[in-house]
Amino acid sequence: MNGKHIKYNVDNDGIAFVTWDVADSPVNVMNEYTIAEFFSTIKRAIDDDAVKGIVINSAKKDFIAGGDLKWFLNYDKSKQECFDMLMQTNTNLREMERCGKPVVAAINGLALGGGCEVALACHHRIMSNHPKSHIGLVECSVGLFPGAGGTQRFLRMIGSQKTIQYITQAKKLTAEQALKDGLVDAVCTPQEDINSLAKNWIINKGTTEQPWDNKKFKVPGTPLGVGQVSGISEFFSVANAMVYKTTHGNLPHIKNVLSAIYYGAACNIDKALEIEARYFVDTLFSKETKNIIRASFLFINDAAKGKSKPKGYDNASFKKVGIIGAGMMGAGIAYVNAKAGIEVVLKDVSLSKAQNGKDYVKAQEQKKLENGLTTQGKIEALLEKIQPSDSDTDLASCELIIEAVFENEKLKNQVTFETEKVIKKEVIYASNTSTIPISQLAKASTNMDKFIGLHFFSPVEKMQLVEVIVGKETSEKTLAAAIDYVTSIRKVPIIVNDGRGFFTSRVFGKYINEGITMLTEGVPPAVIENVAKKIGMPVGPLAVSDEVNLQLMLAIMSEDPNLTTHEIQLKNTLINIIKVHRRTGKKEGQGFYDYPKNEKKLIWKEWATIYPPQASFDEEEVGKRLLLAMVIDSYKCLDSGIIREPKDADVGSILGLGFPIHTGGVMSYIDYVGAPEFALYSEKLALKYGERFALPESLKERIKTAGTNRVFYKN
Known part of the structure; x- marks a missing residue:
């Protein structure tokens, strides 16, 4: 008897085959419906005395591709309901682990995210070594982290160091890599019958105990010799510091996954699963995670599939x-x-x-x-x-x-x-x-x-x-x-x-312009560059200017007949920097930075003489000026028709400008900080620094009529 998404068959030898085959989907995805049907089918196999063992497999080209991110993005239940759902999932997986019957995952194709977690809860994993077969906990790539035991089972199988590396980097492992690390137990070729191999293991070797259910089990510790680090606590302190250096605390899912791994390491598996679930709930309900899922999974994925293509035209191909x-x-x-x-x-x-x-x-x-x-x-x-x-x-x-x-x-x-x-x-x-x-x-x-x-x-x-x-x-x-x-x-x-500069070149120019302007006002260049990275930009505006080259920037500005008063001032600044101080960029070895041969670049020390530093400065304001310069000009692109939809601006800003993804992109940023607060801060900057920070009337009207913090997206 088969369900809508899960097929069920018991052969003559008492081996139950639980087969994922999600209806109306090219891949097997996990959501409230498919998960419920899967666990009810597993329970049926566990309760049937005639069943000697269970093989979990797939009727599609992949095993299980992971969780349905649209479900997570639109999740409308309470935190408590979410926690209860996760704990029920953990209960079901633990029942499968302790049912007394050997359970095998026959992994073909992809086993990612939740699909990997299902496989980890099996007693034995066989994986096809097809070039497209990969296994991994990849949730961090979309602002989440594993919530169905992945952090804790990885930790107990491969230790803390690899667990942190693999999960935070969303690493996808080939069959050979997974076998080497011990995440799978056997590898087969695509030509071999993976289901027969799974069945043979059950009949000839089948075991029914997970290592972490053995009373003598200990979580693998952090190895000695990692720099001067020894011991789990010290290792995690260094790991936290390294992650903060990269993320500056902007990505709660990274902070929370480290906490789940750290605190879970000191507990038995069941308590550890509860710890993971609590951190997962905190992550799922953060606005940063919602932004990352929406931007990376929906907007960028849709764009990559060509969803913006005009309707009514046949597919064009080029040889x-x-x-x-x-x-x-x-x-x-x-x-x-x-x-x-x-x-x-x-x-x-x-x-x-x-x-x-x-x-x-x-x-x-x-x-x-x-x-x-x-x-x-x-x-x-x-x-x-x-x-x-x-x-x-x-x-x-x-x-x-x-x-x-x-x-x-x-x-x-x-x-x-x-x-x-x-x-x-x-x-x-x-x-x-x-x-x-x-x-x-x-x-x-x-x-x-x-x-x-x-x-x-x-x-x-x-x-x-x-x-x-x-x-x-x-x-x-x-x-x-x-x-x-x-x-x-x-x-x-x-x-x-x-339009001149199109979208990305035009908007990124505003980021560069604001950085140079702050330098001339006496904001120390190191502060400008470091704050830029702290707010989530990959590189500071002064370093980018050196890469682009100041001569080219000046040439581009000179061709534009519609420069604003601020841009004319900036043009004169560039002329002075180039002609008087002979600073042009990285290619010539001297721009805002010096570029000694075979040495690390250093900010030119003479800027403090040319533009004396302010006695004090507001670090938050420095960051807001850099971001709002891009956001306001991006809205002007939308308002004037350069950009057709807000989501195009978000995709373009993330992929083309490196705009911080946790904000969702340049248009989502307004919703991220809250539309009323955004409007107030813009007004404050406009009064202090000029019209470039003044909001267009149409945006003021959007904010006024929205009636909420959100102007562009509902969630």
Whole structure:
């Protein structure tokens, strides 16, 4: 007899097969319905005297992919009800562990999050070594941590050090890695019958006691020799300090998982499970976790699937792409295309420069080979897809062109003119410009409806985001095809309407501008940089300025005819820094920082002379100025139509700017701090520092009519 989500069968030898096969879903997910049906089926097998052992398996290509995050995001019950649910789950898993019948997990494909936790509660785990098979507790990647015993069973199986590392890093282990660590007991090939292997273990060797239920069991301690650390308490003190250095206390799920592991280590398994459940509840109900789940699971996942694609257009596919410009950006774009199985013509002004771009790809793959992450055969197959060229005629057979030459309008226009002589009329032409308006560049094209912007981020092979920029003449068909292309190379597209700086470059410029402005006001540069990291930004605005280069920043500002009073002042500041003090950036070895050869960068000590430090400063205000500068300008992008939806701004800010994910992104930030409080603080900054912090009237109206702390999202 089968349920809706769980199949049940007992064979002639008394082996019960409990098979996950969640209805109306491509993968097995855990929610209140599937979990309830699973445990009722397990209880049925436990209560049946004819059943000698139990095999938990899957009818889908994966074992269990984990918890249903939409369920968690929209969880509307009380903290007590959530705790009771977790404790009932733990009770059910403990009954399975102590039922007196051997239970085996037959793990095919993915066993992640809650799926891994179900497997850990079995007496024996067999895992297929298919390349796509992975096991792990990955909840930290979405702002949660394991809540069904994962922290405590990991702790008792692999010790505190690996438990902290694997859980906080959301590590996915291959079958071989899991076997080496003792998280699975056996590995089989995809060709072997994993269910028969599970059954044979039950019949021939089946044991029914978990190690932690043995009275002599002790939790593996922290090994000696980790620096000067010895003992569990000292190890956890160092672990806490290291985590705080990275997260600055902004991520409650990381703090709570460490607490659950630490306090659980001193208890028996049942008390430890209760401790974990209490910390999990505290995490689930935090606004930071809700933000991370919404941003990473819903918004970013939806964008990665191309949900923003205009309706009514067939799926477009590309077998051959031409990339013009073989510098770091062009080479990176060629790399991700080849990785996606697309043939590439990588063109530059000379064959040697084009070959240098291909060599960049080879060098990146060589690093992977040295770390055992690829093979020589795979590298050769990848490189065969990239054809270096110095001839426009080689682009004639390409189905998409991506121009990635130097950020100069005249040069880009010339490239467009020359390329369109050889390519077919139906070919889409994309520019990788980061600042020049697409509608302006499109004037050089004879097919303006096929002209679009694809703004990649550096390094391309690591950065997920691509801004798909729509010019005034870009057709919906071209946009739809561009979205299909971006998702096919495993990048995350957001649609941005045309405008100087588009979205990310424009908004990130406000972050940089505010950092430089505070330096000129006498806020110590070390304070600016450290506060930036403390609020959750990956790097300070002064260090970013050095990376971008002050000369380039000045050139971009000089091309903008609509600078504000504040931006004109900042432009004059840059001119002074460049011409008087000869500070231009990292490339030249001297910007806001000094860059001694083979030494760590240091903030230039003369800034204190040029801009005497303030006697006192408000650290909170420094952080708020950096964040609000981006948030307010992001809203202006939404208000003016540069960004079409608030969620696009959130995705773009997290993936493109490194905006702190615990806030949910630039638009979610308003809800995160509370709309009324946000408005009051903005007003305070506007009175003190000028109109750039004043809220647009439409945002004031949104806040006024919202009637709650939330303006954009309900939860």
